[in-house]
Amino acid sequence: MALTREQMAMRVARELEDGFYVNLGIGIPTLVANYVPEGIDVMLQSENGLLGMGRFPTEAEVDADMINAGKQTVTARPGAAIFDSAESFAMIRGGHVDLTVLGAFEVDQNGNIASWMVPGKLIKGMGGAMDLVAGAENIICTMTHASKHGESKLLESCNLPLTGAGCINRVLTDLAYLEIHDGAFHLKERAPGVSVEEIVEKTAGKLVVPDHVPEMTFE
Amino acid sequence: MALTREQMAMRVARELEDGFYVNLGIGIPTLVANYVPEGIDVMLQSENGLLGMGRFPTEAEVDADMINAGKQTVTARPGAAIFDSAESFAMIRGGHVDLTVLGAFEVDQNGNIASWMVPGKLIKGMGGAMDLVAGAENIICTMTHASKHGESKLLESCNLPLTGAGCINRVLTDLAYLEIHDGAFHLKERAPGVSVEEIVEKTAGKLVVPDHVPEMTFE
Amino acid sequence: MAGFDKRVNSYEEAMAGIESGMTVVAGGFGLCGIPENLIAEIKRLGAKDLTVISNNCGVDGFGLGILLEDKQIRRIYASYVGENAMFEQQMLNDEIEVILTPQGTLAEKMRAGGAGIPAFYTATGYGTPIGDGKEVREFNGRHYILEEAFHADFAIVKGWKADRYGNVIYRDTAQNFNPLAATCGKITVVEVEEIVEPGELKPDQIHTPGIYVDRIIQGSFEKRIEKRTVREG
């Protein structure tokens, strides 16, 4: 069975380490915050200028001056820092964020990512995504493995205009967890009940499959 | 009579305008602060990160954390701002300082300035001088017109290594006030009792002398 | 003290000198920390053919979105412009030119403009359409593209508190692009919620030193919230 959005978030959350500064993109990445493992503390960076994003506010706490990069009202946790956009991207561009999680339309075997525009469709902009992928050493892409029509999104070479070149090293899809290096996807784990054959079939890029591919487990 | 250091400072101070942000170098430029004309308020920028430098502290006010670019203990005036060195030079480099006053060994008819090193002598460094001359639109050099041996310091072309190229447009010496443009010094005023002939003799660079050269007056 | 008293008494005075064809850089992220009254004044004054530099372009009927109603914006540099039906329409009709600029690059280009840095290298956008036509250079085995600084005729900024010298502090995430926009305008106008006496703001806690600021005005603000998201109290 393909992973649910929640399971994808749970799986990504296992990559968190105690003391990580983490930037979570919109969508599934945002859900990761709900599954931070016990005993681990991470600090969430929001690129509009907040390090140490807290919970959503109560009705009484809502403050128009306190939002996250998704423009949602949020709170700051004790020990948070707030700064301007140049400082925020200095952190990001300078490689100080330990882990970035973001969605993608396509990734390819060389670590290229396309996530911001589909030609012919209206282009709304890249926001901070290009800065994030160019700045982080450590990025996990979350995405569906293939389109609704079964077309692979893990490609030999991205078809869509890139968000960043050669910058993605890990991908979590609804079917598998993979690493990217040496010009290939390396299959590391598969979703519960998903066969290696299905993954092979739905991966258009070069895929390296080890003898044993462990199945993810969820409680 | 050549101007005294105090008279040089007084003359420079007449170039101040109400609301000017001003950076004063070490030496005679520092004295300018003592002669700010009545009814005019200027804000002194100190490049170590202080905008709105105040008076020297009393014995009781002395604070090791509050110094100026000359490393002297100072105070901040009400409404001062304090910031880091990158911000301080962003202001300077970005052309936000209205007037910079600094000393020089030599200037030339093309607005080049040499003020930081004499080959063969020990080089102590340029501090912020290169940033200041490259950043300000409006610089006044204060200097003696000639060396003790009578050698002109207002040259056709600087002999010493430059601090900045083509950046000086006004010079106040102990003998004269001059502007620099179009590849020449333009004599604007002379010190009380100093003859045009003496200035001509002591200026090695191209000098444009108008028919009438007013004499400076000091109360 | 007149020389450093930057207060103006009306929004008309605050935006005096804005003309058609000018470039305006604006602070704000989404609808957070936007100079909403200064924008409204630009609408009222009717300057057209503007080039706007701002992370977003407001929403229909609020923020920079209101400048679309009379087609006052000819060109915009922004990282994300997708909250606005009128904007989409004008973009599709080619009535507005959009130069999409990565958010961090946008911020850094504003800072560079204020700081006298004409250009800088960044990895952001290398290998993407954003890098097309830009110089590429390698440093330590990595590729970077050259980005040039922004300069604007007017900077419009929303602060929290300011003194009359133009020293400004921002509140929480309403800071965002505001201090950067403040540095790169020929004329920088800041509207704030409160004007305090010089000395009330602690010198080492000021976000925007007054040297960047030309005009200060105290206003009242709607502070519209784009995505009110709450948890159970």
Place this chain on the structure above:
Amino acid sequence: MAGFDKRVNSYEEAMAGIESGMTVVAGGFGLCGIPENLIAEIKRLGAKDLTVISNNCGVDGFGLGILLEDKQIRRIYASYVGENAMFEQQMLNDEIEVILTPQGTLAEKMRAGGAGIPAFYTATGYGTPIGDGKEVREFNGRHYILEEAFHADFAIVKGWKADRYGNVIYRDTAQNFNPLAATCGKITVVEVEEIVEPGELKPDQIHTPGIYVDRIIQGSFEKRIEKRTVREG
């Protein structure tokens, strides 16, 4: 919470890992805001052949000057080094290499290193010996030179207050180069006068966000004054 608790219990722990041949960037201007105990610990640990990036090099017997006594510094990037007899001697003997760097360029190179900007253009130094061998480029009719970013193995920083997450504020002009140095070290060590609880520092008033900081230690400071200048009280 262990993950973000950056406090260490001794100066030995604070400077653990410093080795001969490393590059150290230090905050401070003259003797103001210098990480005096971290410098003393480098002396005690005896690492040699260091490259130091700092605006100044202390004085005889205090600040970075004490690292000259055992010839621990091989190379220094600084804007002004003239307060120190031992320094002059070592410079004349060619025992120390001095790369004079304009003060603003020095600050910007630190910031660039922390911010992932590999290089930037500046007018500072164009046409002077500082520009020799550097690329010159014209933007809008003016000449600029290309300057590359600084990176250091260790950054040593003096703050005023910090929380255990490493959020730091500086006091008055002791700020100077400290927040910039803090961004460009692989390991950034901050010594402060007081460690407070997370939440005690107002988030929008923090100068150095904890993300840049690896180790925090509370110390006591001599804060020597270089030029005590007073007026009649």
